[in-house]
Amino acid sequence: MVDVHKAFGEKEVLRGxxxxxxxxxxxxxxxxxxxxxxxxxxxxxxxxxxxQGDVWVDDQNVSRLDQQSxxxxxxxVGYVFQFAALFDSMTVAENVGLxxxxxxxxxxxxxxERVTECLRLVxxxxxxxxxxxxxxxxxxxxxxxxxxxxxxPKYILYDEPTTGLDPITTAVxxxxxxxxxxxxxxxxxxxxxxxxxxxxxxxxxxxxxxxQIRMEGTPDExxxxxxxxxxxxxxxxxELLPEAS
Amino acid sequence: xxxxxxPVRSVGRxxxxxxxxxxxxxxxxxxxxxxxxKSDLWAPHLLGQMARIGVDSVPIAxxxxxxxxxxxxxxxxxxxxxxxxxxxxxxxxxKTMILELGPVLTGLALSGRVGASIAxxxxxxxxxxxIDALETLAYDPVAYLVVPRVLAGALMxxxxxxxxxxxxxxxxxxxxxxxxxxxxxxxxxxxxxxxEPWDLQFSMIKSVTFGMTVTAVGCSFGFHTRxxxxxxxxxxxRAVVVSSMIILVLxxxxxxxxxx
Numbered sequence: 001m002v003d004v005h006k007a008f009g010e011k012e013v014l015r016g017x018x019x020x021x022x023x024x025x026x027x028x029x030x031x032x033x034x035x036x037x038x039x040x041x042x043x044x045x046x047x048x049x050x051x052q053g054d055v056w057v058d059d060q061n062v063s064r065l066d067q068q069s070x071x072x073x074x075x076x077v078g079y080v081f082q083f084a085a086l087f088d089s090m091t092v093a094e095n096v097g098l099x100x101x102x103x104x105x106x107x108x109x110x111x112x113e114r115v116t117e118c119l120r121l122v123x124x125x126x127x128x129x130x131x132x133x134x135x136x137x138x139x140x141x142x143x144x145x146x147x148x149x150x151x152x153p154k155y156i157l158y159d160e161p162t163t164g165l166d167p168i169t170t171a172v173x174x175x176x177x178x179x180x181x182x183x184x185x186x187x188x189x190x191x192x193x194x195x196x197x198x199x200x201x202x203x204x205x206x207x208x209x210x211x212q213i214r215m216e217g218t219p220d221e222x223x224x225x226x227x228x229x230x231x232x233x234x235x236x237x238x239e240l241l242p243e244a245s
Numbered sequence: 246x247x248x249x250x251x252p253v254r255s256v257g258r259x260x261x262x263x264x265x266x267x268x269x270x271x272x273x274x275x276x277x278x279x280x281x282x283k284s285d286l287w288a289p290h291l292l293g294q295m296a297r298i299g300v301d302s303v304p305i306a307x308x309x310x311x312x313x314x315x316x317x318x319x320x321x322x323x324x325x326x327x328x329x330x331x332x333x334x335x336x337x338x339x340k341t342m343i344l345e346l347g348p349v350l351t352g353l354a355l356s357g358r359v360g361a362s363i364a365x366x367x368x369x370x371x372x373x374x375x376i377d378a379l380e381t382l383a384y385d386p387v388a389y390l391v392v393p394r395v396l397a398g399a400l401m402x403x404x405x406x407x408x409x410x411x412x413x414x415x416x417x418x419x420x421x422x423x424x425x426x427x428x429x430x431x432x433x434x435x436x437x438x439x440x441e442p443w444d445l446q447f448s449m450i451k452s453v454t455f456g457m458t459v460t461a462v463g464c465s466f467g468f469h470t471r472x473x474x475x476x477x478x479x480x481x482x483r484a485v486v487v488s489s490m491i492i493l494v495l496x497x498x499x500x501x502x503x504x505x
Contacts, residue, residue: 047377071383079381085374099382147382 004053006039013039015211017053026181026188028198030233031208037191038082040208041157044189045077046070057155075103078148078156082163084140086132092119092143093128099151118146122176138169145176149186156180158190162197170197177201195234199223207233266487270465273387277395277461280388287392294393298359298460299401303408305358306351310409313346314338314416322425331427335435338417343444344504347410349496352455355402356488360463363394364484367467368477376468391464395457402456403449410448451499455492462488
């Protein structure tokens with residue numbers, strides 16, 4: 001993403017947001033609530049278009065693509081939503097298989113196999129026939145993750161995948177994210193403000209502050225920084241932030 | 246103290262919101278036209294929507310039509326007593342049901358039942374990011390959600406209105422025979438007297454546009470819902486109010502254009 005600006009009415013959320021994601025790595029974007037992390041993520045799949053700036057995926061400028069090309073590009077991208085965004089009227093299996101039905105190369109038999117395989121990966125075998133309303137928060141998130149990985153995407157975008165989960169479920173989700181990267185070579189972008197998760201799963205961490213990337217580096221570089229904004233955020237010390245003075 | 250210009254500002258804001266809503270609905274309409282060619286997305290859902298929008302609405306439409314027919318017969322008899330031959334009750338019941346009350350009352354009732362349901366369902370999908378999820382799975386949400394509903398409305402409203410017209414007339418007929426001093430032959434004579442086949446076509450034309458209005462307005466307000474549960478509530482209310490108003494405007498428009 002290069003110099004992306006995005007405003008909603010009077011409120012400017014992104015003000016020159018620039019970030020490169022390296023192939024095969026997991027990059028976490030951290031930042032306070034309402035800082036625009038999810039807004040940035042939605043630009044990558046063309047759910048939002050920038051007011052200014054460019055978003056490049058696979059050498060294609062997403063912000064300039066027509067709708068059909070955007071749909072084509074999205075087949076390479078899985079998206080895990082903050083609250084799972086499972087379709088209420090569909091069972092878990094139907095949710096997970098929905099993306100595959102849009103792909104000509106997937107026949108019904110293979111879709112059933114793939115759905116089972118994805119549910120096994122997220123430890124939800126046996127839940128195929130359940131409706132989302134019959135799942136717990138953690139199960140919904142895992143079903144959302146299964147749906148995102150079903151199409152075997154090159155990239156997976158995770159919007160706060162562990163927010164609101166208990167520590168055990170958080171660890172399970174973190175483990176899954178790491179496996180996606182290590183075993184399947186998936187490139188991941190994770191939006192989070194859970195620092196423990198961010199350091200556990202990330203190859204690189206970028207901090208969004210005031211509409212821009214304040215700092216980007218490896219988890220060790222982020223931990224060692226003297227930048228008061230980054231330090232204040234990762235250590236949970238609001239007195240270090242400029243707003244406090 | 247409130248500024249003396251506050252009412253003007255409020256009206257101005259309301260007008261701007263209305264213009265913006267019309268613009269958004271226009272864009273959605275264009276997207277829906279373009280999405281018609283994606284029949285692989287909307288066709289599998291058309292029958293289901295026809296059942297939900299059409300078949301499930303039949304009981305309320307027939308309930309309204311039957312009581313409207315009864316009241317029309319009784320009011321016509323009350324009005325005509327001593328001045329106009331009583332068989333004109335059949336004319337008034339038939340003409341009024343087919344030309345006006347069948348389509349309009351059905352349209353208004355279904356704007357509450359169908360329009361509200363569509364706005365709430367799609368609005369909830371919007372605020373829970375289900376529509377975004379559809380997009381990320383390479384589904385065009387307009388083709389998947391809007392087109393089958395609007396087509397189902399356009400196809401099913403006329404069928405419901407045909408039934409409502411028939412039940413309204415039959416209820417008026419039954420009332421004339423049981424509560425008024427009329428024979429079946431007299432009612433039928435009045436019914437046939439001013440009947441024109443064109444009346445049925447007029448009723449159908451109106452009901453197709455009412456069906457498209459109710460479903461399209463419901464989809465548009467649902468699609469552009471913002472702000473959680475409160476936003477869904479507002480979108481639902483607005484969808485009912487706006488589609489009811491458009492139905493009444495269309496009613497006058499078709500009368501002016503087609504009944505000259």
